Amino acid sequence: MNKAILMGRLTRDPEVRYSQGESPMAIARYTLAVDRRFNRNGDENTADFISCVAFGKAGEFAEKYFRKGTKIAVTGRIQTGSYTNKDGVKVYTTDVVVEEQEFAESKNSNGNSGAVADNGFGGFGGGSAPSASAVGDGFMNIPDGLDEELPFN
Numbered sequence: 001m002n003k004a005i006l007m008g009r010l011t012r013d014p015e016v017r018y019s020q021g022e023s024p025m026a027i028a029r030y031t032l033a034v035d036r037r038f039n040r041n042g043d044e045n046t047a048d049f050i051s052c053v054a055f056g057k058a059g060e061f062a063e064k065y066f067r068k069g070t071k072i073a074v075t076g077r078i079q080t081g082s083y084t085n086k087d088g089v090k091v092y093t094t095d096v097v098v099e100e101q102e103f104a105e106s107k108n109s110n111g112n113s114g115a116v117a118d119n120g121f122g123g124f125g126g127g128s129a130p131s132a133s134a135v136g137d138g139f140m141n142i143p144d145g146l147d148e149e150l151p152f153n
Helices: 057-065
Strands: 004-010 015-018 026-035 047-055 071-084 090-103
Touching: 004 047, 015 057, 026 057, 047 057, 057 090
Parallel strands: 047 090
Antiparallel strands: 004 026, 004 071, 015 026, 026 047, 071 090
């Protein structure tokens, strides 16, 4: 089985080209900076820079929506290859061929440092429910008198 699952941030905007022929296909190349979970030397955070390539609709999606710094999740397969460069040196490549890709955080969370934008309860029960940060324990307070309306005990 050849399956790769990655989550990281784009190091730059995707580079997109289109194939030749009757029906051109988008080919998007981008690099993900994926944090290492553990490091041996106790150094600061380190990352691996993993090359990804997305074809067709996935490539078009990357071209339209992905930008440098965007956190995304990718699943795909690892593919190796080689070519001879203009100096006659054989170069080996390793890429993740993208099968699925999606955003790994909301648009507002990039640089928002955990602020709660909208908890979806504005106007429920005659007033706005406090945000999670106002409570302090990470849970939202339930307004008084709503116990009978909740669908669980």
